[in-house]
Amino acid sequence: MIDPAHRSPARRALAPLPPRARPTPASSVRAGWLGALVFGLGACVGGTDMPGSDHEPGPDHGSMVAFTGATVWTGTGDAAISRATLLVEDGRVVSVSIDAPPPEAEVVDLTGSWIMPGFIDTHAHVTGRWAPEAIQDPAGRVAADLALFARYGVTTVNSLGGEPPEAAAVRDGQGVPSLTRARLQFAGPVIVDRDPASARATAEANVALGVNWLKLRVDDNLGTAEKLPWEAVQSVMDVGAENGIPVATHIFYEADAARVLEMGSGLIAHSVRDQDVSDSFVAQLVDSGVCYVPTLTREVSTFVYAERPEFFDDPFFQYGADPAEVARVSEPEFMTAMRESPTAEGYRRALAQAQENLGVLAAAGVPIAFGTDAGPAARFPGYFEHLEFDLMVEAGLEPEAILVSATSGAAACLGLEDVGALSEGRWADFLVFGADPLADVAATRTLARVYIAGNEIPR
Numbered sequence: 001m002i003d004p005a006h007r008s009p010a011r012r013a014l015a016p017l018p019p020r021a022r023p024t025p026a027s028s029v030r031a032g033w034l035g036a037l038v039f040g041l042g043a044c045v046g047g048t049d050m051p052g053s054d055h056e057p058g059p060d061h062g063s064m065v066a067f068t069g070a071t072v073w074t075g076t077g078d079a080a081i082s083r084a085t086l087l088v089e090d091g092r093v094v095s096v097s098i099d100a101p102p103p104e105a106e107v108v109d110l111t112g113s114w115i116m117p118g119f120i121d122t123h124a125h126v127t128g129r130w131a132p133e134a135i136q137d138p139a140g141r142v143a144a145d146l147a148l149f150a151r152y153g154v155t156t157v158n159s160l161g162g163e164p165p166e167a168a169a170v171r172d173g174q175g176v177p178s179l180t181r182a183r184l185q186f187a188g189p190v191i192v193d194r195d196p197a198s199a200r201a202t203a204e205a206n207v208a209l210g211v212n213w214l215k216l217r218v219d220d221n222l223g224t225a226e227k228l229p230w231e232a233v234q235s236v237m238d239v240g241a242e243n244g245i246p247v248a249t250h251i252f253y254e255a256d257a258a259r260v261l262e263m264g265s266g267l268i269a270h271s272v273r274d275q276d277v278s279d280s281f282v283a284q285l286v287d288s289g290v291c292y293v294p295t296l297t298r299e300v301s302t303f304v305y306a307e308r309p310e311f312f313d314d315p316f317f318q319y320g321a322d323p324a325e326v327a328r329v330s331e332p333e334f335m336t337a338m339r340e341s342p343t344a345e346g347y348r349r350a351l352a353q354a355q356e357n358l359g360v361l362a363a364a365g366v367p368i369a370f371g372t373d374a375g376p377a378a379r380f381p382g383y384f385e386h387l388e389f390d391l392m393v394e395a396g397l398e399p400e401a402i403l404v405s406a407t408s409g410a411a412a413c414l415g416l417e418d419v420g421a422l423s424e425g426r427w428a429d430f431l432v433f434g435a436d437p438l439a440d441v442a443a444t445r446t447l448a449r450v451y452i453a454g455n456e457i458p459r
Contacts, residue, residue, distance in 0.1 A: 010032035066101030069111030074409040091177030091453030118155025118429035121411035123371030139166040152382025161190035185212035199232040203239035271354035293371035293411035296391040359396035369413035370406035377437035
């Protein structure tokens with residue numbers, strides 16, 4: 001049994017959602033092409049325009065705004081509300097109802113659309129890698145990465161390693177109603193020290209940075225490396241417990257996942273990929289309340305570029321994809337190296353195993369936290385989140401379960417109380433779609449508008 005003090009912030013699996021009354025589908029919002037996006041801290045993130053609806057810019061923050069006419073799914077477990085009024089003031093949700101907007105509110109008519117909370121990626125990496133070269137300061141580069149995530153509807157990112165120290169200032173400046181990029185939690189450098197004393201020192205240095213999480217890597221890369229000694233793992237777990245900071249653990253094997261749970265890990269940061277999950281492990285996860293992050297697209301990135309992937313032709317991908325990175329992974333030498341990689345086929349098999357295990361764990365009531373491992377090279381931020389949705393469907397999850405894992409479920413797993421749902425007092429981070437993602441998760445690609453703290457992200 002895990003010490004309750006070491007459990008995940010979620011504490012328990014989310015209760016099953018009640019049956020949802022589906023509204024009559026409305027016609028899709030007409031697709032158009034919108035201009036380039038400019039974000040805070042001077043970060044201009046390039047790319048082609050995004051399919052969405054033609055509209056006038058939204059109101060400035062600080063006023064009371066009523067978003068009317070759309071079908072709203074709040075992410076709280078309640079049925080979607082047709083022809084709803086989402087009332088926002090000073091960046092936060094006031095109410096979601098079928099009432100007429102108050103006379104003092106500015107009205108934004110979203111009739112025929114679907115609204116739901118912004119997506120939360122519980123395992124990604126925000127390092128500034130994807131920022132334009134013109135942005136030189138580390139904080140600005142971090143903000144530019146967060147802006148790119150936001151363009152695809154990811155409004156909160158839990159970055160599990162690799163961020164510069166300036167990430168703390170970016171995070172600390174986000175609690176304002178003028179925010180126009182994704183929110184951030186971060187973990188600092190991934191702890192890979194093999195010596196227990198060195199591992200403790202690195203963990204303590206991360207604590208001094210003000211991290212939200214500590215990140216451990218327990219993996220042998222399909223037998224090509226040596227795993228972290230358990231004494232070093234324990235020293236990091238001890239630092240986390242001493243400072244009230246949860247530990248997220250990268251694993252591959254079920255035996256390692258079971259052991260880090262016993263040691264107090266607060267998040268299983270990848271799928272079990274070596275075997276079918278055992279009944280005892282499923283029971284251990286359910287009992288612990290620790291959340292499980294599949295990161296299926298991580299496996300995809302290890303083999304997909306052996307040939308030109310079909311998603312390169314998706315306009316939704318092209319909208320925000322870095323052309324230089326697309327060119328890099330399309331070079332013949334790169335593709336040949338991936339085809340000949342001794343681990344690529346192993347990770348392809350691991351993906352299938354991960355999907356099978358995800359279906360079993362979700363059916364058992366394990367709290368699933370949406371995550372992708374997006375952000376490193378070849379793992380395109382924003383688009384990989386939508387690719388993850390597709391892979392979760394293939395694993396057998398229903399649309400509503402997937403979307404809970406990416407909204408209120410993810411918020412619970414991260415211990416966040418002011419995002420993840422459209423309920424009174426939470427930040428008004430929400431998305432507007434031209435079709436119903438609760439009927440078909442692929443409809444997330446009809447994303448037409450993104451709002452953070454009630455501010456429409458300019459495009």
